[in-house]
Amino acid sequence: MTLHTTHLGDDGPRVVFLHGLFGQGRNWTQIGKALAESYRVTLVDLPHHGRSPWGEEFSYLHLADSVAELLDAEDPVALVGHSMGGKTAMAVALRRPELVERLCVVDISPVTYRTGSEFAGYIAAMLGMDLGALGGRDDADAALLEAVPNRTVRSFLLQNLRRDGDGWRWQANLDVLGRDLEVLGRWPQEVDALEPYPGPVLWIAGERSDYVLEEYAPAMERLFPRVRKVTVKGAGHWVHSERPEVFLEVLQRFLAHR
Structure with missing residues (x-):
């Protein structure tokens, strides 16, 4: 790799x-x-x-x-x-x-x-976003606002959001990171x-x-x-x-x- x-x-x-x-x-x-x-x-x-x-x-x-x-x-x-x-x-x-x-x-x-629920919550919120409905980064910020009220943390997480043709995708491997959070800790x-x-x-x-x-x-x-x-x-x-x-x-x- x-x-x-x-x-x-x-x-x-x-x-x-x-x-x-x-x-x-x-x-x-x-x-x-x-x-x-x-x-x-x-x-x-x-x-x-x-x-x-x-x-x-x-x-x-x-x-x-x-x-x-x-x-x-x-x-x-x-x-x-x-x-x-x-x-x-x-x-x-x-x-x-x-x-x-x-x-x-x-x-x-x-x-x-002990891996806190904080990180699991971030991942769940990111995976729960409807990327197909996003028009721009302001929409993404608004979609995460309730789950991640801290603006600094929200901006940090959204650095992982990337354009993919006409749509959006997450650069981070959220499925594996979420599944293996215990290992990460x-x-x-x-x-x-x-x-x-x-x-x-x-x-x-x-x-x-x-x-x-x-x-x-x-x-x-x-x-x-x-x-x-x-x-x-x-x-x-x-x-x-x-x-x-x-x-x-x-x-x-x-x-x-x-």
Whole structure:
């Protein structure tokens, strides 16, 4: 499975970005462009998302293997992943440490979460929309309003809506993601049993998020002993979009430290 990628910058070390659930590589465009003068940046659409292929099921091992195919042990990368992409990035680093020179995990932990009805509700609302009746994006926004009253979240979800000839389609594989939400919330046991990742790790948390809690620190430190945690004040789960200036400064310091 060849993943869709976007490349920014021609010189410097390589930095690869992985998005979260319902996202796509372009979610990292602002951060990627800011780094492109000093780094070779790759923005990845993960399986089931964006312009990358779909599969029959969701698996973090499959996601990690797909990302690993983009990497080269002779040119190891700084791998940055948010949420679902953060779990994928951790799995890549643990399974193929020779490919990852350093790791940045954004607002996620190597633990199993109870997958909330929130995400299931989003998927049900998106699948329940009559795409054939949409005249434009304003119609789509109105159709999601009741189920997703938060305008920011609604706009984020609607980034997955694409023109398909005279109609519309969802880029995300909503059927599989909805069916496998429980798997998406898990931390894979196959990865948990591996040797710790030896490289430097930056663990960025949002102050208002509950995805990175003190009780999760032992699991993180066991698998990633060189971890350093930074909490971004005023940010929730989408740290890099809510506080981009702070996020960029923290990431740049981590990338520059040798």
